[in-house]
Amino acid sequence: MKHHPKDYFLSVNAGLAVVLRVFLLTLFGLLCHVNFASAQSVSQADVISSASGNVIEIVEGDYIYFQGIEPPDRGWEAASHPNIDHTNKTGQHRGEYRSMVGRFYFDRAAVGDGLLGIHTIGTRGNFTVSVNGVEIFRNFADVTDKKNSWYRPFLVPVPDSALKTDVNEVIVHSFSRKSVGIGRLLIGPNSSLQNIYQSRYFWHITAPTAASLAMLVIGLLFLVFWIAQRHEIELLWLSIASILWFARNHQYFSGEIPINTGTYVAITFLSSYFATVAATAFYFYFIQLRHRKLIVSTMLFFGCLITLIHFGIIRPPSNPYMSASSFYLYAGTLIVVITVSTVALRDLFRNRELQRRLIGLGVVMCMPLVTIHDVTMLFRHLGDGHATYLGVFGGPTFAMVFTIAFGIRVLKAFTDLGKSNQVLETSMSKVRAELLESEANRQELVVSQTLTSERARLMQEMHDGIGSNLITALAVAQQQKHPRTSIDVLRRALGDLKLTVDSLEPVEGDLVALLGNLRHRMARDMADAGVSCKWEVEECQSLPWLDAANALHVLRIHNEAIGNVLSHSNADEMRIGCVEHELDGVRGILTYVKDNGDGFALDDVTNGKGLLNMKARAHSLHGALFFESEPGMGTSISLWLPYVREEIRKIDPQL
Amino acid sequence: MIRVAVVEDDPVMSDILCNAIDACEDMSLTARRDNMHDGSRMIETGGYDVLLCDLGLPDGSGIDLIRQEAATGRDTDILVVTMFANQKNILDAVRAGARGYLLKDERIEDCIEAIRNIRRGGSPISPIIARQLLKQITPEQANDGVPLATPLTEREYEVLNLLARGLSNSDCAEVLSISSNTVGTHIKNIYRKLEVNSRAEALFEASSKGLLS
Known part of the structure; x- marks a missing residue:
């Protein structure tokens, strides 16, 4: 790999490893001093007891490093095992084939009986395994294959025919265009190794593959969701984080490098930073952190710098311990992780929402774990087969936690939506009811306006049609000296039409003007009948309810009353007037038509049709009609009308 | 002598009016028209003291004739011949230049009196x-x-x-x-x-x- 084996980190991690190994060595050395004794001819190895026989783990061997693939015979150097040669350790450049051959000896008697196997994890690149000079395994079909086997366990069965009964030689030849090396090596009964191998295979390959693929699917799904819901930017971040994490994890479980090695390395290397940033961005957008846009932009900008450094476009001052790109990537990742963990920790205490706590916990637990793993493991690239990395599950766990949290939020939103729909529906129905009411009012208004204009139209019709015909008929009747009765009928018809026309005049409830007009119209008739008229009006308020229909009732009552005086009373004087008058405590106007004529005995006229009509009209006006007459004392008809009508008074008692 | 011109499209009404005017010693009928077009040409000529004008003429509104007459600036008294003397018609006519009105169902002697009255300087009002x-x-x-x-x-x-x-x-x-x-x-x-x-x-x-x- 391009990034330098980070001696600084190595010293820390390897230091730990060395302490551990020394401890183990001492332990096993004490237990198996026999093996130590025969160490002259066999490689140093730890012995791991097993039910089906001892399994030994190689801890020392002889090695040759060289350029190219074909190994030279000489130059073996003893070293501890596992032995990994990272890219550039020996000044090599990626792109040229390099090899490492390791040679190990074991005593057939030191391992258990039965079919033997060799189990290796972390042996780099393409490799072959030979026993006693016979090649028994190779992990590649063609030399040019780009095998990626640093994390992959292999179990190689050793045919009995290849084995000697005493000391056996095992040669592992690893070659690659990047790191080479021979990882953890276990030799023992095949059945014992099977268990180890299967467990390793599951945790190193099967589980990471499944988890990463699941994460990839989630990421792609969220991408689709985001395309449908562009404003939900969290979806995009979640998607990017998942996809990048898959890219980063690919090197764990993939047996082969599917693309150009340099590109592959760049992707796996850089994606670890960008995946962290994308996950952080998701989290910050999810909790609506202030200045999130600025923070995420800064992180992404830093990522771009790292990318440029990685491709050598920018060359910052280098560091004696590691390559610049690695230094900045790890430093950047560390800053991001510290930031996000701090925010998450703070949010954990501040926010008690379930999904927020869940995600906060996820961030607080996962982020440092994954990053510490990332930083240490990617740095060390020890990959000697001892370690099973939890980090590979960090991304999928993260994605899962985020998905669940997001799901909870979406579910909650749905619930809220349902509730707000309910609220909306309630207010909608309220508004609808109001609308209906106002529409009904409007309709009523329209109807009343239509009625008014229709009435006016009808009047115009009467005016032009009936009216002019009546007038012509009257003129003709008069000209041709028709009997007076027929002329009177025509006059009465015309008079009634006039009343109707007058009732339509807008007088704004001015009863005096209305009656005055009637008197004005009848002035000629009065003069003809020889009745003088005294007009006795007092100042009265207007009647708010006096519309055309009511005005017509008022006019007809008075027309009838005046007509009676003129036709039947033999009076020579009549008084028409109006005055404010309270009836049963209700304020109103009293109008009257009084004459000094013959008068009647009440019984004679009580049931008269004219009077009944007048009473009916007074009733429909919500008023009262009073009739007073005595023979020889004249007649008085009065009409009392309230200022405010009963039903209106009930609505507003203030009036 | 009061010279009277009549513009009225109803022949019966017109007959009654014209006959009555003719019968009066102090009045003379100088022109009698039954539509707006002829009425308008009559106004151009002039030669009368009182103009009786119906509002609903077959080819237009009498209001325009009244306005035309008023615009001449002559000392003519204009009376509207109307059926009911409803306020809109009367006020429109007054604004156009009319000084009074005759009701069509009025007794003819009242009509003649109204013509005399207007000439004396008096207008009716309801x-x-x-x-x-x-x-x-x-x-x-x-x-x-x-x-x-x-x-x-x-x-x-x-x-x-x-x-x-x-x-x-x-x-x-x-x-x-x-x-x-x-x-x-x-x-x-x-x-x-x-x-x-x-x-x-x-x-x-x-x-x-x-x-x-």
């Missing part, structure tokens, strides 16, 4: 019309109309006020201690002011629309 006028021209209620360019005199205002309260001309004369004829004259003057005002309004409207000046 309480409802008086009320409407008051409402339109009283300064404090001017929001409903435009205050008159030449305001009513106090006496004219009093007359209008009494008439609007339903008092007859003679009642009114009695209250104000003037003659009935004077009441009629006041009314005629009120009508004139109304007409002048309506012309001023039309002028204002025209100038504000940029038709004049």
Whole structure:
């Protein structure tokens, strides 16, 4: 790999490893001093007891490093095992084939009986395994294959025919265009190794593959969701984080490098930073952190710098311990992780929402774990087969936690939506009811306006049609000296039409003007009948309810009353007037038509049709009609009308 | 001698009017037309003191004829021949220049009297019309109309006020201690002011629309 084996980190991690190994060595050395004794001819190895026989783990061997693939015979150097040669350790450049051959000896008697196997994890690149000079395994079909086997366990069965009964030689030849090396090596009964191998295979390959693929699917799904819901930017971040994490994890479980090695390395290397940033961005957008846009932009900008450094476009001052790109990537990742963990920790205490706590916990637990793993493991690239990395599950766990949290939020939103729909529906129905009411009012208004204009139209019709015909008929009747009765009928018809026309005049409830007009119209008739008229009006308020229909009732009552005086009373004087008058405590106007004529005995006229009509009209006006007459004392008809009508008074008692 | 011209499309009505006028010793019928077109040409010629004009003519509105007559500036009295004397028609006619009205069902002798009356300087008015006028021209209620360019005199205002309260001309004369004829004259003057005002309004409207000046 391009990034330098980070001696600084190595010293820390390897230091730990060395302490551990020394401890183990001492332990096993004490237990198996026999093996130590025969160490002259066999490689140093730890012995791991097993039910089906001892399994030994190689801890020392002889090695040759060289350029190219074909190994030279000489130059073996003893070293501890596992032995990994990272890219550039020996000044090599990626792109040229390099090899490492390791040679190990074991005593057939030191391992258990039965079919033997060799189990290796972390042996780099393409490799072959030979026993006693016979090649028994190779992990590649063609030399040019780009095998990626640093994390992959292999179990190689050793045919009995290849084995000697005493000391056996095992040669592992690893070659690659990047790191080479021979990882953890276990030799023992095949059945014992099977268990180890299967467990390793599951945790190193099967589980990471499944988890990463699941994460990839989630990421792609969220991408689709985001395309449908562009404003939900969290979806995009979640998607990017998942996809990048898959890219980063690919090197764990993939047996082969599917693309150009340099590109592959760049992707796996850089994606670890960008995946962290994308996950952080998701989290910050999810909790609506202030200045999130600025923070995420800064992180992404830093990522771009790292990318440029990685491709050598920018060359910052280098560091004696590691390559610049690695230094900045790890430093950047560390800053991001510290930031996000701090925010998450703070949010954990501040926010008690379930999904927020869940995600906060996820961030607080996962982020440092994954990053510490990332930083240490990617740095060390020890990959000697001892370690099973939890980090590979960090991304999928993260994605899962985020998905669940997001799901909870979406579910909650749905619930809220349902509730707000309910609220909306309630207010909608309220508004609808109001609308209906106002529409009904409007309709009523329209109807009343239509009625008014229709009435006016009808009047115009009467005016032009009936009216002019009546007038012509009257003129003709008069000209041709028709009997007076027929002329009177025509006059009465015309008079009634006039009343109707007058009732339509807008007088704004001015009863005096209305009656005055009637008197004005009848002035000629009065003069003809020889009745003088005294007009006795007092100042009265207007009647708010006096519309055309009511005005017509008022006019007809008075027309009838005046007509009676003129036709039947033999009076020579009549008084028409109006005055404010309270009836049963209700304020109103009293109008009257009084004459000094013959008068009647009440019984004679009580049931008269004219009077009944007048009473009916007074009733429909919500008023009262009073009739007073005595023979020889004249007649008085009065009409009392309230200022405010009963039903209106009930609505507003203030009036 | 009162020279009378008649524009009336109803032949029966026209006959009655014309015959009655002809029969009067102090009146002469100078022209008789039954549509707007002929009426208009008649107005161009002139030669009468009183113009009786129906509003609903077959080829247009009598209002236009009245306006045409008023525009000549002659000392002609215009009477509208109407069926009911409803306030809209009367007020429109007054604004156009009419000074009074005849009701079609009025007794013919009353009609002749009305012609004489108008010539003597008196105009009729009904309480409802008086009320409407008051409402339109009283300064404090001017929001409903435009205050008159030449305001009513106090006496004219009093007359209008009494008439609007339903008092007859003679009642009114009695209250104000003037003659009935004077009441009629006041009314005629009120009508004139109304007409002048309506012309001023039309002028204002025209100038504000940029038709004049």
